[in-house]
Each structure stands twice: as structure tokens, then as C-alpha cells.
Amino acid sequence: MSNERAEFSKRLAAAMLAQGHEPRPGVLVTQFNLRFPGTSVVFQTASRWLNGKGIPEQDKLVVLADWLKESPDFLRFGDRAVHGKRGARQVKEEAPTYDDQKVFDIYRALPAAQQKVVCDVILALAAPPSRRSTSIKRRAGA
Incomplete structure (x- = not known):
């Protein structure tokens, strides 16, 4: 298991817990498929994400981040996204909130x-x- 995948899975599980969801594939697949407009993911895919064997593609990562109230960059890259790998200035645009x-x-x-x-x-x-x-x-x- 690559370190990058393992770190992603830890951030994903922590974000799920922070939002009151058990970090289990069944929970993840259900909640993700409710929000993703494309082809549904299967249980095995969610399991791979949570077990450090895979990282979702960007379109799926954006949906996960929105659901879990995290930035896609943070979920994907962790603190490297916050600080920038080369110290680049990070600009975060606040998304408008709507009821x-x-x-x-x-x-x-x-x-x-x-x-x-x-x-x-x-x-x-x-x-x-x-x-x-x-x-x-x-x-x-x-």
C-alpha cells in the first residue's frame, strides 16, 4: 500500500467521523452515491478508498469533499495542500452557501x-x- 493512499484513507476516515459517519464502506458508498450525478460506485470501490488501496478521481473527490465539508485538496494531499509543496501561496475562494x-x-x-x-x-x-x-x-x- 502506497503511503499516499494510506494517508488519503486516514484523512477520509477522519473526515467521515468528524461529520458523524462511521468510516465503513457501506456508509461511504451509500452517502457518496446519493450525491454523485455520474455512475454509482460499488462497495469494493468505497472499501479501496477506506483501506488505502485507491484514491478517487478528481470528480469523485470533489463530491466527497463537499459532503464531508473539507477541501478536495486537503482530502487528497493533506497538509501539503494547505502549506503548498513549494511554499506557493494558496488562495481559497469561499463558496457561497445557499439554503x-x-x-x-x-x-x-x-x-x-x-x-x-x-x-x-x-x-x-x-x-x-x-x-x-x-x-x-x-x-x-x-
């Missing part, structure tokens, strides 16, 4: 046509950058 339920309630109160616009915007923002530029060009008539 998700309130936003959802407002969305549900919108007329169907406006709900469609909101969905189109969200889907456009969630698309990979290469697809975003293609759809923008199509809409602009290019």
Missing part, C-alpha cells in the same frame, strides 16, 4: 416554462467544457 431547500421550493413554485429555463442553465453549466463551447456556438448560429 438548498429554499432554492428548491422557489424552483418548484416557478411556472413550467421557467423551470425548463432553470434546468437548461443547470445542464449547460454541468456539461464538460468542450460540450459547453459547442452548444454555445450552435445557439449563436456559428
Whole structure:
């Protein structure tokens, strides 16, 4: 087991405990799959993450970090991310916080046509950058 993977698994387990979750693969796979919009991960994948045998890809790491209220860089790299490997200045942008339920309630109160616009915007923002530029060009008539 590589030291990097082992350290990641320790940070992941500690972050789960800090948020009141047992650091077990069953808990991790359930909570992760509730939040990840892509293909679900299986029990064995969560087990590998917690047992120091694997590190998730960046898109999955971002979801884990958001759920566990940590930065993806800290989960992945630990203190190296905070201090910077070469002493580089770290800039952390504070993410805005929203009352998700309130936003959802407002969305549900919108007329169907406006709900469609909101969905189109969200889907456009969630698309990979290469697809975003293609759809923008199509809409602009290019």
C-alpha cells in the first residue's frame, strides 16, 4: 500500500467521523452515491478508498469533499495542500452557501416554462467544457 493512499484513507476516515459517519464502506458508498450525478460506485470501490488501496478521481473527490465539508485538496494531499509543496501561496475562494431547500421550493413554485429555463442553465453549466463551447456556438448560429 502506497503511503499516499494510506494517508488519503486516514484523512477520509477522519473526515467521515468528524461529520458523524462511521468510516465503513457501506456508509461511504451509500452517502457518496446519493450525491454523485455520474455512475454509482460499488462497495469494493468505497472499501479501496477506506483501506488505502485507491484514491478517487478528481470528480469523485470533489463530491466527497463537499459532503464531508473539507477541501478536495486537503482530502487528497493533506497538509501539503494547505502549506503548498513549494511554499506557493494558496488562495481559497469561499463558496457561497445557499439554503438548498429554499432554492428548491422557489424552483418548484416557478411556472413550467421557467423551470425548463432553470434546468437548461443547470445542464449547460454541468456539461464538460468542450460540450459547453459547442452548444454555445450552435445557439449563436456559428
